[in-house]
Amino acid sequence: MLATIAYPPIPVWDVGPLKFSLHGVFAAVGFFVGFWVVARMLEKRGFDSAGFQSLAVWILLGGLLGARLLTAPAALLDGAGWAALNPVVGNYSIMGGFVGGIVVGVWRMRRLGLPLLPILDVASFGLAWGTVVGRIGDLAIVEHLGRATDAAWGYEVRPGYDLAPQHNGLECTVAEAGADGVCGIYHHVALYDMLGAGVLLLLLWLVYRRTPLRYGQMxxxxxxxxxxxxxxxxxxxxxxxxxxxxGFTWNQVSALGGAAIGVALWAWFRSRRPRVSSQEDEERGAFPMATSEEDSMEDHLRPPPDAQ
Structure with a gap:
């Protein structure tokens, strides 16, 4: 068997009455990195990012609430009762965090009269960056392992490894290890998700630079x-x-529903919204772009004549 991935997790540790984990640290860092990316891209498009930056607390609170509540339907089906609706105690979902943050963000943007679709389009980069950075915390504490595998890219649990609490059952002592001296090898799903988000970032950038889409399609x-x-x-x-x-996890059901909504939105924006351009941005509140020949050539928002 080829060498697998193996490294000791950085466990959750107690700081007074609180439990401290790199999972939460990198989730927070990912949020602020993604938020900074969106603000910076809006400024490059000529938009005033101050209005968007005023949404930070709202989006953060919406994300925390959504991350908790998206797990509620599955918990209710498992008989958890009304405790499943507790907004503080229980499991959290990264997809729920995205949904909650987006819903609250859209509501506030409409209330403030901000350019909704240009912000959502560049927010796709912030969301992807947030995923990449946030998953570092999951890798650090070794969370979200999948089923057993013999693939070379599987994560090898060795005796004495202190995994994330949800994987306590996968830990073992030297005496309990198998003939190969390991506790087991499992799919490192958080790593796959981070790599997938990295590929998505590259795709988004290529599309953003080279393909004249319509507002909302990014x-x-x-x-x-x-x-x-x-x-x-x-x-x-x-x-x-x-x-x-x-035959599916609740996350799979939620994810497939989200993808279906995304397809519907793509088709809707394709038929109802204009192509992205500097001129259209200016109509939505952006400052006029530079008009020199050099700047115009570099302006990726100006689609070729045959695409207009």
């Missing part, structure tokens, strides 16, 4: 890709303790 592309990505990857976690609905 955001739709992120929704479709990440929904399908999570649907595929979470199949590797089926039977690992995640809430299930029929």
């Amino acid at each position: 955001f739709s592309l992120w929704v479709v890709w990440y929904g399908l990505q999570r649907f595929v990857l979470d199949s590797l976690r089926f039977g690992m303790g995640d809430a299930e609905l029929g």
